[in-house]
Amino acid sequence: MTTPDDLGWLTRKLRSIDRVSTEEQRAVENLPFTKKRLEGGQDIVREKDQPTQCCLILDGWACRYKLLSEGKRQILSFHIAGDIPDLQSLHLKVMDHNLATVTPCTVALIPHEGVHDLVRRFPGICGVLWRDTLVDAAIFREWMTGIGRRSAYGRIAHLFCEIYVKMNAIGLADDYRCEWPITQVDIADALGLSNVHVNRVLQDLRSRKLISLRGRALVIENWDALREAAEFDPLYLHLEP
Template identity: 50%
Template sequence: MQQHTRQHGPSYGDRPPERHRLVRKLQGIADVTSEERQALLDLPMTVRSYARGEDLVREGDVPNECCLILEGFTFRYKLLPDGRRQIMAFHTPGDIPDLQSLHIGVMDHSIGAMMPTQAAFIPHKSMRDLTHAYPGLLHAFWRDTLIDGAISREWLIGVGRRDAHERIAHLICEMLRRLKAVDLAPNDTFKIPATQADVADALGLSNVHVNRVLQDFRREGLITWTNYTVSILDWERLQKRALFDATYLHQAHEAAA
């Protein structure tokens, strides 16, 4: 796998705007002071680039750093011995999908790129130093981990109890809310580089079933989904179709611009 790496340390002057997505996300779920904001922006990061289909983190890895998604889109997944795949989460810019590696020594799943993706790798030592110096950020990261667990519970409910239309509508509603929180869903439109096979593997459906549901939604005037771009045409009706309640995302704070 070919990667292009560049190092950013605390002395790096103009912080790339992608770094601010982590700040914005945390401000959307917790109180973050200006000093804590600057400390987040000053974290040392090694940026690596990945092509679609490449793994950022693999099952069995013993990592010593966490990855922050800067640009692109990733997914958490696990393969069964016969090659069947279960996607357990989608991760967007501003997410640290392997934050748990700070406390769990061996990765029990993989994280792959769904499109050309840039991720910033932060040494575990730097994360521990940060949360020791700023206990408020420790609580913010803990809250983020709890919300990640809440999202997993909603996905489990979807696979176990929602019908196909509810599952797909719920996923679209969730992604809109999450991407809006990091300024990536203007005018209720966002990019999600998921194929119908990806959606099927995430929601426990067949490719044919996913295709039929998306066609139904287009005919009903709820959404368009073309070339990885989703546009919400009727948010209120889509929420009702999904039985969607955003409480589990716990976006109680208004993120700063």
């Protein structure tokens, strides 16, 4: 699979979750945008902001998170190329959470006006973008279920499954290997655990030969066992077959 150019990442993502006609694809790729390079660990949009544009990830990893008292943090989602993590800002004027880079990122900032104009001209695209935000919500539901009712072991296994499948769907992972720039602290904040416990569970997963995780590289050594430990069913990702 070749590497798309700029807005091509967006159409590839959209085509991974829905059908997009050639004409629609062309219209999407003609959206106005400005490209921007960002450091890792940098806020892009903050809670209470009222953005007038949305942020398409072209390269790197981002996450959304909320902060509570005493420095507690909940990571709500991770995002990769093709995602528009703040697409909801199109209809929700005030941000109820933060969006930040995890690694250095290249992003395309797309003015809301451009998107409004696009969906006015292409009702089909409106449906696809709406669907994108609905898949987003479906992932929240799955995470909520994991945090509420799965063991730490199952939760972490589940996260590995999800990220790999999402990466694979846009051609950024294959052969049960993918980039893994997410720290143990990030995993902890995403899954409602402590970093110490994440560390211990990771060692457990490694010693059982389900995964290996060195540096920034994840290798799933035993997909079936991992999926079973996670009770992972990709239905909720609503990927196009």
